[in-house]
Amino acid sequence: xxxSEHGLLGTFYAAMRRPVPPAGRGYLRFGWLLLLLLAAQVxxxxxxxxxxRPTPELxxxxxxxxxxxxxxxxxxxxxHHWASFFVLALAGLQLVRIxxxxxxxxxxxxxxxxxLLLLLAxxxxxxxxxxxxWDADAYWTARALLAEVERMPWLGAGLANVLRGSxxxxxxxxxxxxxxxxxxxxxxxxxxxxxxxxxxxxRARGEVRQ
Amino acid sequence: xxxxxxxxxxxxxxxxxxxxxxALGLEGRVLRTTERSLVxxxxxxxxxxxxxxxxxxxxxxxxxxxxxxxREGRRFYPxxxxxxxxxxxxxxxxxxxxxxxLPPGLGDxxxxxxxxxxxxxPWYLRGLQRAAAAFPAGSAWMVWPAALAALVxxxxxxxxxxxxxxxxxxxxxxxxxALLAIFVYVLLP
Numbered sequence: 001x002x003x004s005e006h007g008l009l010g011t012f013y014a015a016m017r018r019p020v021p022p023a024g025r026g027y028l029r030f031g032w033l034l035l036l037l038l039a040a041q042v043x044x045x046x047x048x049x050x051x052x053r054p055t056p057e058l059x060x061x062x063x064x065x066x067x068x069x070x071x072x073x074x075x076x077x078x079x080h081h082w083a084s085f086f087v088l089a090l091a092g093l094q095l096v097r098i099x100x101x102x103x104x105x106x107x108x109x110x111x112x113x114x115x116l117l118l119l120l121a122x123x124x125x126x127x128x129x130x131x132x133x134w135d136a137d138a139y140w141t142a143r144a145l146l147a148e149v150e151r152m153p154w155l156g157a158g159l160a161n162v163l164r165g166s167x168x169x170x171x172x173x174x175x176x177x178x179x180x181x182x183x184x185x186x187x188x189x190x191x192x193x194x195x196x197x198x199x200x201x202x203r204a205r206g207e208v209r210q
Numbered sequence: 211x212x213x214x215x216x217x218x219x220x221x222x223x224x225x226x227x228x229x230x231x232x233a234l235g236l237e238g239r240v241l242r243t244t245e246r247s248l249v250x251x252x253x254x255x256x257x258x259x260x261x262x263x264x265x266x267x268x269x270x271x272x273x274x275x276x277x278x279x280x281r282e283g284r285r286f287y288p289x290x291x292x293x294x295x296x297x298x299x300x301x302x303x304x305x306x307x308x309x310x311x312l313p314p315g316l317g318d319x320x321x322x323x324x325x326x327x328x329x330x331x332p333w334y335l336r337g338l339q340r341a342a343a344a345f346p347a348g349s350a351w352m353v354w355p356a357a358l359a360a361l362v363x364x365x366x367x368x369x370x371x372x373x374x375x376x377x378x379x380x381x382x383x384x385x386x387x388a389l390l391a392i393f394v395y396v397l398l399p
Binding site for chain 1: 279280282283284285286287289290291294297298301302305306308309310312313314316317318319320321322324326327332334335338339342350351353354355361364365367368371372379382383386390
Protein backbone atom coordinates (compact mmCIF):
# COMPACT_ATOMS: atom_id res chain seq x y z
CA UNK A 1 0.00 0.00 0.00
CA UNK A 2 1.44 3.35 -1.02
CA UNK A 3 0.67 6.69 0.56
CA SER A 4 -0.49 8.01 -2.82
CA GLU A 5 -3.09 5.24 -3.12
CA HIS A 6 -5.01 6.37 -0.08
CA GLY A 7 -3.90 9.92 0.51
CA LEU A 8 -2.74 11.47 3.75
CA LEU A 9 -6.15 11.24 5.40
CA GLY A 10 -6.54 7.56 4.52
CA THR A 11 -3.07 6.80 5.87
CA PHE A 12 -3.83 8.74 9.04
CA TYR A 13 -7.12 6.89 9.49
CA ALA A 14 -5.42 3.51 8.95
CA ALA A 15 -2.69 4.44 11.44
CA MET A 16 -5.27 5.44 14.04
CA ARG A 17 -7.04 2.06 13.69
CA ARG A 18 -3.86 -0.03 13.83
CA PRO A 19 -3.30 -2.23 16.91
CA VAL A 20 -0.61 -1.03 19.29
CA PRO A 21 1.60 -3.94 20.44
CA PRO A 22 1.62 -4.23 24.25
CA ALA A 23 5.39 -3.55 24.31
CA GLY A 24 5.00 -0.37 22.26
CA ARG A 25 2.50 1.55 24.37
CA GLY A 26 5.04 3.50 26.44
CA TYR A 27 7.15 4.38 23.40
CA LEU A 28 4.07 5.53 21.52
CA ARG A 29 3.07 7.90 24.32
CA PHE A 30 6.65 9.19 24.49
CA GLY A 31 6.85 9.83 20.74
CA TRP A 32 3.44 11.47 20.60
CA LEU A 33 4.38 13.72 23.52
CA LEU A 34 7.49 14.81 21.64
CA LEU A 35 5.37 15.56 18.56
CA LEU A 36 2.86 17.49 20.65
CA LEU A 37 5.61 19.62 22.19
CA LEU A 38 7.13 20.28 18.76
CA ALA A 39 3.67 21.34 17.52
CA ALA A 40 3.34 23.66 20.54
CA GLN A 41 6.74 25.15 19.67
CA VAL A 42 5.82 25.69 16.02
CA UNK A 43 2.48 27.35 16.86
CA UNK A 44 3.89 29.55 19.66
CA UNK A 45 6.93 30.36 17.48
CA UNK A 46 4.75 31.55 14.60
CA UNK A 47 2.75 33.75 17.00
CA UNK A 48 5.96 35.21 18.47
CA UNK A 49 7.38 35.89 15.00
CA UNK A 50 4.40 38.16 14.28
CA UNK A 51 5.68 40.70 16.83
CA UNK A 52 9.42 39.97 16.93
CA ARG A 53 11.82 42.32 15.08
CA PRO A 54 15.24 40.80 14.26
CA THR A 55 17.40 43.92 14.57
CA PRO A 56 19.73 44.76 17.47
CA GLU A 57 17.84 48.01 18.15
CA LEU A 58 14.37 46.47 18.18
CA UNK A 59 14.84 42.82 19.17
CA UNK A 60 14.86 43.24 22.96
CA UNK A 61 12.20 45.98 22.73
CA UNK A 62 9.94 43.71 20.68
CA UNK A 63 10.43 40.88 23.19
CA UNK A 64 9.54 43.30 26.02
CA UNK A 65 6.51 44.41 24.00
CA UNK A 66 5.43 40.77 23.59
CA UNK A 67 5.80 40.18 27.33
CA UNK A 68 4.08 43.36 28.53
CA UNK A 69 1.67 44.62 25.87
CA UNK A 70 0.62 41.77 23.58
CA UNK A 71 -2.43 39.94 24.95
CA UNK A 72 -1.28 36.55 26.26
CA UNK A 73 2.18 37.31 24.84
CA UNK A 74 3.89 36.40 28.12
CA UNK A 75 2.12 33.03 28.07
CA UNK A 76 2.99 32.30 24.42
CA UNK A 77 6.66 33.11 25.05
CA UNK A 78 6.63 31.02 28.22
CA UNK A 79 5.12 28.07 26.36
CA HIS A 80 7.75 28.42 23.61
CA HIS A 81 10.52 28.58 26.21
CA TRP A 82 9.39 25.60 28.29
CA ALA A 83 8.39 23.49 25.28
CA SER A 84 11.92 23.92 23.96
CA PHE A 85 13.32 22.76 27.32
CA PHE A 86 11.09 19.68 27.44
CA VAL A 87 11.63 18.79 23.77
CA LEU A 88 15.38 18.65 24.41
CA ALA A 89 14.93 16.74 27.67
CA LEU A 90 12.56 14.20 26.05
CA ALA A 91 14.80 13.80 22.99
CA GLY A 92 17.78 13.16 25.32
CA LEU A 93 15.76 10.62 27.34
CA GLN A 94 14.67 8.94 24.11
CA LEU A 95 18.32 8.63 23.07
CA VAL A 96 19.20 7.05 26.43
CA ARG A 97 16.22 4.66 26.14
CA ILE A 98 17.19 3.56 22.63
CA UNK A 99 20.79 2.87 23.69
CA UNK A 100 19.70 1.10 26.89
CA UNK A 101 17.24 -1.18 25.07
CA UNK A 102 19.29 -1.65 21.89
CA UNK A 103 16.32 -0.41 19.87
CA UNK A 104 18.57 0.84 17.05
CA UNK A 105 19.14 -2.56 15.48
CA UNK A 106 17.76 -4.02 12.26
CA UNK A 107 15.18 -1.99 10.39
CA UNK A 108 15.37 0.77 12.95
CA UNK A 109 18.99 1.67 12.12
CA UNK A 110 18.11 4.41 9.56
CA UNK A 111 15.80 5.95 12.15
CA UNK A 112 18.69 5.99 14.65
CA UNK A 113 20.67 8.16 12.22
CA UNK A 114 17.64 10.41 11.72
CA UNK A 115 17.16 10.63 15.49
CA LEU A 116 20.74 11.76 16.05
CA LEU A 117 20.41 14.40 13.32
CA LEU A 118 17.12 15.51 14.87
CA LEU A 119 18.74 15.88 18.29
CA LEU A 120 21.53 18.02 16.77
CA ALA A 121 18.96 20.18 14.95
CA UNK A 122 17.02 20.63 18.22
CA UNK A 123 20.20 21.70 20.04
CA UNK A 124 20.85 24.16 17.18
CA UNK A 125 17.31 25.51 17.56
CA UNK A 126 17.79 25.98 21.31
CA UNK A 127 21.11 27.81 20.84
CA UNK A 128 19.90 30.07 18.01
CA UNK A 129 16.70 30.79 19.98
CA UNK A 130 18.75 31.94 22.98
CA UNK A 131 20.33 34.68 20.86
CA UNK A 132 17.09 36.16 19.52
CA UNK A 133 16.09 38.37 22.53
CA TRP A 134 19.42 40.20 21.92
CA ASP A 135 19.82 41.27 25.52
CA ALA A 136 23.12 41.29 27.43
CA ASP A 137 23.01 37.53 27.99
CA ALA A 138 22.31 36.83 24.32
CA TYR A 139 25.07 39.19 23.21
CA TRP A 140 27.69 37.62 25.47
CA THR A 141 26.48 34.14 24.61
CA ALA A 142 27.00 34.94 20.92
CA ARG A 143 30.51 36.23 21.59
CA ALA A 144 31.49 33.25 23.73
CA LEU A 145 29.91 30.78 21.31
CA LEU A 146 31.72 32.25 18.31
CA ALA A 147 34.99 32.17 20.27
CA GLU A 148 34.38 28.45 20.89
CA VAL A 149 33.52 27.87 17.21
CA GLU A 150 36.75 29.61 16.20
CA ARG A 151 38.67 27.02 18.18
CA MET A 152 37.41 24.30 15.86
CA PRO A 153 40.32 22.98 13.80
CA TRP A 154 40.38 23.86 10.05
CA LEU A 155 36.76 24.96 9.73
CA GLY A 156 36.45 27.10 12.86
CA ALA A 157 37.56 30.53 11.62
CA GLY A 158 35.54 30.32 8.40
CA LEU A 159 32.42 29.01 10.13
CA ALA A 160 32.66 31.69 12.83
CA ASN A 161 32.95 34.37 10.11
CA VAL A 162 29.87 33.04 8.35
CA LEU A 163 27.89 32.98 11.60
CA ARG A 164 29.14 36.39 12.74
CA GLY A 165 28.42 37.98 9.36
CA SER A 166 30.67 41.00 9.86
CA UNK A 167 33.78 42.10 11.72
CA UNK A 168 32.08 42.06 15.10
CA UNK A 169 29.02 40.48 16.70
CA UNK A 170 25.99 42.61 15.75
CA UNK A 171 23.06 42.96 13.39
CA UNK A 172 24.37 40.39 10.88
CA UNK A 173 24.91 37.84 13.64
CA UNK A 174 21.36 38.36 14.89
CA UNK A 175 19.83 38.05 11.41
CA UNK A 176 21.80 34.82 10.85
CA UNK A 177 20.54 33.43 14.16
CA UNK A 178 16.99 34.47 13.15
CA UNK A 179 17.20 32.74 9.76
CA UNK A 180 18.61 29.60 11.38
CA UNK A 181 15.96 29.59 14.11
CA UNK A 182 12.93 30.46 11.99
CA UNK A 183 13.68 28.96 8.57
CA UNK A 184 16.53 26.51 8.18
CA UNK A 185 16.47 24.48 11.39
CA UNK A 186 12.65 24.21 11.66
CA UNK A 187 12.56 23.05 8.02
CA UNK A 188 15.22 20.45 8.83
CA UNK A 189 13.33 19.32 11.95
CA UNK A 190 10.06 19.02 10.02
CA UNK A 191 11.79 17.05 7.27
CA UNK A 192 13.45 14.68 9.75
CA UNK A 193 10.24 14.16 11.73
CA UNK A 194 8.30 13.58 8.49
CA UNK A 195 10.78 11.01 7.18
CA UNK A 196 10.84 9.34 10.61
CA UNK A 197 7.03 9.05 10.66
CA UNK A 198 7.01 7.78 7.07
CA UNK A 199 9.53 5.05 7.97
CA UNK A 200 7.50 4.15 11.05
CA UNK A 201 4.33 3.91 8.94
CA UNK A 202 6.02 1.73 6.29
CA ARG A 203 7.24 -0.62 8.99
CA ALA A 204 3.83 -0.77 10.66
CA ARG A 205 2.22 -1.66 7.31
CA GLY A 206 4.69 -4.50 6.89
CA GLU A 207 6.39 -3.02 3.82
CA VAL A 208 9.77 -3.35 5.50
CA ARG A 209 11.07 -6.80 6.41
CA GLN A 210 11.86 -7.24 10.10
CA UNK B 211 -17.77 -12.96 20.72
CA UNK B 212 -19.89 -16.09 21.14
CA UNK B 213 -23.48 -15.83 22.36
CA UNK B 214 -24.46 -18.81 24.52
CA UNK B 215 -28.18 -19.66 24.74
CA UNK B 216 -29.73 -21.72 27.52
CA UNK B 217 -30.42 -25.47 27.22
CA UNK B 218 -34.08 -25.06 26.41
CA UNK B 219 -33.58 -22.64 23.53
CA UNK B 220 -35.38 -23.53 20.32
CA UNK B 221 -34.70 -22.71 16.67
CA UNK B 222 -37.01 -19.69 17.08
CA UNK B 223 -34.87 -18.38 19.96
CA UNK B 224 -31.73 -18.71 17.83
CA UNK B 225 -33.49 -16.91 14.98
CA UNK B 226 -34.50 -14.17 17.43
CA UNK B 227 -30.83 -13.72 18.43
CA UNK B 228 -29.82 -13.48 14.76
CA UNK B 229 -32.59 -10.93 14.15
CA UNK B 230 -31.44 -8.90 17.14
CA UNK B 231 -27.86 -8.97 15.82
CA UNK B 232 -29.05 -7.83 12.41
CA ALA B 233 -31.05 -5.03 14.05
CA LEU B 234 -27.84 -3.86 15.73
CA GLY B 235 -26.00 -3.93 12.40
CA LEU B 236 -23.95 -7.00 13.33
CA GLU B 237 -23.47 -10.32 11.63
CA GLY B 238 -23.81 -13.67 13.34
CA ARG B 239 -23.52 -17.31 12.31
CA VAL B 240 -24.88 -20.30 14.17
CA LEU B 241 -22.15 -22.61 15.43
CA ARG B 242 -24.44 -25.34 16.79
CA THR B 243 -28.03 -25.88 17.84
CA THR B 244 -27.68 -29.08 19.91
CA GLU B 245 -27.46 -28.97 23.72
CA ARG B 246 -26.56 -25.29 24.22
CA SER B 247 -26.97 -23.25 21.05
CA LEU B 248 -23.99 -21.06 20.16
CA VAL B 249 -23.99 -18.01 17.85
CA UNK B 250 -20.71 -16.43 16.75
CA UNK B 251 -20.79 -12.64 16.28
CA UNK B 252 -18.61 -12.67 13.18
CA UNK B 253 -18.65 -8.99 12.26
CA UNK B 254 -19.35 -5.75 14.09
CA UNK B 255 -18.74 -4.09 17.40
CA UNK B 256 -18.55 -6.44 20.39
CA UNK B 257 -19.60 -3.48 22.52
CA UNK B 258 -22.97 -3.40 20.72
CA UNK B 259 -23.28 -7.19 20.96
CA UNK B 260 -23.20 -6.93 24.76
CA UNK B 261 -26.85 -5.82 24.58
CA UNK B 262 -27.76 -9.42 23.74
CA UNK B 263 -27.14 -10.28 27.39
CA UNK B 264 -30.53 -8.69 28.12
CA UNK B 265 -32.35 -11.36 26.05
CA UNK B 266 -34.21 -13.92 28.08
CA UNK B 267 -32.71 -17.01 26.39
CA UNK B 268 -29.10 -15.75 26.38
CA UNK B 269 -27.11 -17.10 29.33
CA UNK B 270 -23.65 -15.81 28.49
CA UNK B 271 -21.36 -13.87 26.18
CA UNK B 272 -17.86 -15.29 25.66
CA UNK B 273 -15.22 -12.93 24.25
CA UNK B 274 -13.13 -14.57 21.53
CA UNK B 275 -10.58 -11.85 20.74
CA UNK B 276 -8.56 -12.25 23.97
CA UNK B 277 -5.56 -14.14 22.51
CA UNK B 278 -5.38 -11.85 19.48
CA UNK B 279 -5.56 -8.74 21.64
CA UNK B 280 -2.85 -10.11 23.95
CA ARG B 281 -0.65 -10.86 20.93
CA GLU B 282 -1.28 -7.83 18.71
CA GLY B 283 -2.56 -5.30 21.20
CA ARG B 284 -5.63 -3.12 21.03
CA ARG B 285 -6.25 -0.58 18.31
CA PHE B 286 -4.92 2.91 18.91
CA TYR B 287 -8.39 4.34 18.31
CA PRO B 288 -10.46 4.19 20.46
CA UNK B 289 -8.62 2.15 23.13
CA UNK B 290 -5.41 4.20 23.55
CA UNK B 291 -6.77 7.44 22.19
CA UNK B 292 -8.38 8.52 25.46
CA UNK B 293 -5.20 7.80 27.46
CA UNK B 294 -3.16 9.70 24.91
CA UNK B 295 -5.56 12.65 25.06
CA UNK B 296 -5.28 12.65 28.87
CA UNK B 297 -1.46 12.62 28.68
CA UNK B 298 -1.53 15.42 26.08
CA UNK B 299 -3.95 17.45 28.19
CA UNK B 300 -1.78 17.02 31.32
CA UNK B 301 1.39 17.90 29.39
CA UNK B 302 -0.17 21.05 27.98
CA UNK B 303 -1.49 21.93 31.45
CA UNK B 304 2.01 21.54 32.91
CA UNK B 305 3.44 23.66 30.10
CA UNK B 306 0.91 26.46 30.63
CA UNK B 307 1.44 26.31 34.42
CA UNK B 308 5.21 26.56 34.03
CA UNK B 309 4.85 29.37 31.48
CA UNK B 310 2.55 31.20 33.91
CA UNK B 311 4.48 30.70 37.13
CA LEU B 312 8.06 30.68 35.79
CA PRO B 313 8.01 32.89 32.69
CA PRO B 314 11.32 33.59 30.89
CA GLY B 315 12.68 36.94 32.02
CA LEU B 316 13.77 40.04 30.14
CA GLY B 317 17.52 40.67 30.15
CA ASP B 318 19.49 43.91 30.40
CA UNK B 319 20.18 46.02 27.34
CA UNK B 320 23.32 45.20 25.33
CA UNK B 321 26.41 47.20 26.26
CA UNK B 322 29.46 45.90 24.38
CA UNK B 323 31.81 47.91 26.64
CA UNK B 324 30.49 46.37 29.85
CA UNK B 325 31.94 43.07 31.08
CA UNK B 326 29.98 39.85 30.61
CA UNK B 327 27.19 39.56 33.21
CA UNK B 328 28.13 37.51 36.27
CA UNK B 329 26.70 34.02 36.52
CA UNK B 330 25.77 33.78 32.86
CA UNK B 331 26.63 30.38 31.50
CA PRO B 332 24.23 28.67 29.05
CA TRP B 333 24.35 24.88 29.25
CA TYR B 334 25.90 24.36 25.83
CA LEU B 335 28.72 26.85 26.61
CA ARG B 336 29.22 25.24 30.00
CA GLY B 337 29.63 21.90 28.25
CA LEU B 338 32.15 23.24 25.73
CA GLN B 339 34.15 25.22 28.28
CA ARG B 340 34.23 22.45 30.87
CA ALA B 341 35.24 19.91 28.25
CA ALA B 342 37.96 22.30 26.99
CA ALA B 343 39.26 22.67 30.56
CA ALA B 344 39.79 18.90 30.70
CA PHE B 345 42.46 19.16 27.97
CA PRO B 346 46.02 20.43 28.62
CA ALA B 347 46.65 24.17 28.20
CA GLY B 348 46.93 25.21 24.55
CA SER B 349 45.04 22.21 23.27
CA ALA B 350 41.49 23.35 24.00
CA TRP B 351 40.73 22.99 20.28
CA MET B 352 40.68 19.24 20.92
CA VAL B 353 37.21 19.59 22.42
CA TRP B 354 35.76 19.67 18.88
CA PRO B 355 37.43 16.47 17.59
CA ALA B 356 36.46 14.85 20.92
CA ALA B 357 32.82 15.93 20.53
CA LEU B 358 32.86 14.72 16.91
CA ALA B 359 34.36 11.40 18.02
CA ALA B 360 31.58 11.00 20.62
CA LEU B 361 28.97 11.67 17.93
CA VAL B 362 30.56 9.21 15.50
CA UNK B 363 30.73 6.64 18.29
CA UNK B 364 27.02 7.14 18.98
CA UNK B 365 26.24 6.84 15.27
CA UNK B 366 28.23 3.61 15.05
CA UNK B 367 26.64 2.02 18.13
CA UNK B 368 24.41 -0.41 16.13
CA UNK B 369 27.42 -1.61 14.08
CA UNK B 370 29.63 -1.88 17.17
CA UNK B 371 26.99 -3.95 18.91
CA UNK B 372 26.60 -6.29 15.93
CA UNK B 373 30.36 -6.64 15.46
CA UNK B 374 30.80 -7.45 19.15
CA UNK B 375 28.79 -10.66 18.84
CA UNK B 376 27.67 -12.08 22.18
CA UNK B 377 29.43 -9.32 24.13
CA UNK B 378 28.16 -6.61 21.80
CA UNK B 379 25.22 -5.63 24.01
CA UNK B 380 27.38 -5.21 27.11
CA UNK B 381 30.00 -3.28 25.11
CA UNK B 382 27.32 -0.97 23.69
CA UNK B 383 25.86 -0.41 27.16
CA UNK B 384 29.35 0.37 28.54
CA UNK B 385 30.06 2.87 25.73
CA UNK B 386 26.60 4.43 26.11
CA UNK B 387 26.99 4.67 29.89
CA ALA B 388 30.44 6.28 29.58
CA LEU B 389 29.16 8.84 27.05
CA LEU B 390 26.17 9.61 29.27
CA ALA B 391 28.44 10.06 32.32
CA ILE B 392 30.71 12.47 30.41
CA PHE B 393 27.67 14.34 29.08
CA VAL B 394 26.13 14.69 32.54
CA TYR B 395 29.49 15.79 34.02
CA VAL B 396 30.07 18.57 31.49
CA LEU B 397 26.49 19.83 31.56
CA LEU B 398 25.55 19.76 35.24
CA PRO B 399 25.95 23.11 36.99
